[in-house]
Amino acid sequence: MKVKFFTTVFAFGALVLSTGAWDYEGHHAVNELALAALPPDFGGFELTPALKNRIEFLAGEPDRWRNIRDLELTHDNGPDHYFDLEDIALCGLTPETLPPLRYDFVADLARARAAHPETFPAIKPGSDADHTRELDGFLPWAITEYYEKLKSDFSVLKALKAHGRPDEVANAEADIVYVMGVMGHYVGDGAQPLHTTKYFNGWVGPNPNGYTTSTKIHAWIDGGYFRKTGGIKTGLLAGKIPPAAPIPGVNEAGGMFKQVVAYLVAQNKLVEPLYQMEKNGEFSGMGDKGMEGLPFLNGQLVKGGQMLGNIWYSAWMNAPEDTYLEGQLRQRAADEAK
Secondary structure (H helix, E strand, O other), X not given: OOOXXXXXXXXXXXXXXXXXXXXXXXXXXXXXXXXXXXXOOHHHOOOOHHHHHHHHHHOOHHHHHHHOOOHHHHHHHHHHHOOOHHHHHHHOOOHHHOOOOHHHHHHHHHHHHHHOHHHOOXXXXXXXXXXXXXXXXXXXXXXXXXXXXXXXXXXXXXXHHHHOXXXXXXXXXXXXXXXXXXXXXHHHHHHOHHXXXXXXXXXXXXXOOOOOOOOOHHHHHHHHXXXXXXXXXXXXXXXOOOOOOOOOOOOOOOHHHHHHHHHHHHHHOOHXXXXXXXXXXXXXXXXXXXXXXXXXXXXXXXXXXXXXXXXXXXXXXOOOOOHHHHHHHHHHHHHHHO
């Protein structure tokens, strides 16, 4: 129930925008770490250095979409990057009772607002051009939906490898690379605790502990602190990533959604500790004290990379047989034989 504010910066020759949970370097690192977790036979095709480079570059794609400020795109893209867990209580929901379907959640929001408008913060006139201020964000749905898309792409690849042409197989592999890369952005968003909370850019409301209300904290956590302390050492962090493994329970109804929500809840629990660390000077980047925030943020990048690798691996392992496509391909082969 907020609006996100973004500022443009240039990085690696690509226009990217912050505040999008990690700057481009951070999102690139999450995808790179996830790739390091994959087994050599992942996907059933070779992830060449060029394809890995593509997956890493695509980590910044959803933020690059923000360089177009047309309302149709900002309305669609913005809410996928965050989820305000504290605000779902206003709808009578808990993490355990969230519906796994995106538009069921939208309906829950609408019903709650209609029944008890007085419980929701007022929206300042003129501040909601893209009509997203009534939303809590859609991050868990975005991640889950990309997982399902990746499963579909792996199903298509399996069918084409058995019955398709080389050019079709190459196109199916390119589809997989694209979805893997873009999906990584949202999983990376989830690893940044400030993307799971209404306190996304300074503490709001009652503040008995005196946490910062500065609207610079989000950008500082996303990348400013890393730049101050010498940048992200992805090569060193890769050694902390365990091999990718299937996520349990994802074949049950709503299984992946539940796992994604649990992942976001775990990061949300770190919001207040993050603010406490900022208050203590651990994110200043000055002196020994100012370097103490670095292990925390490095750990969040590792968590994002581990979760992403596990989601990729689960999509590959759980991709069903595409019997319809296989039938069409067999029929095509029979027709060509005639």
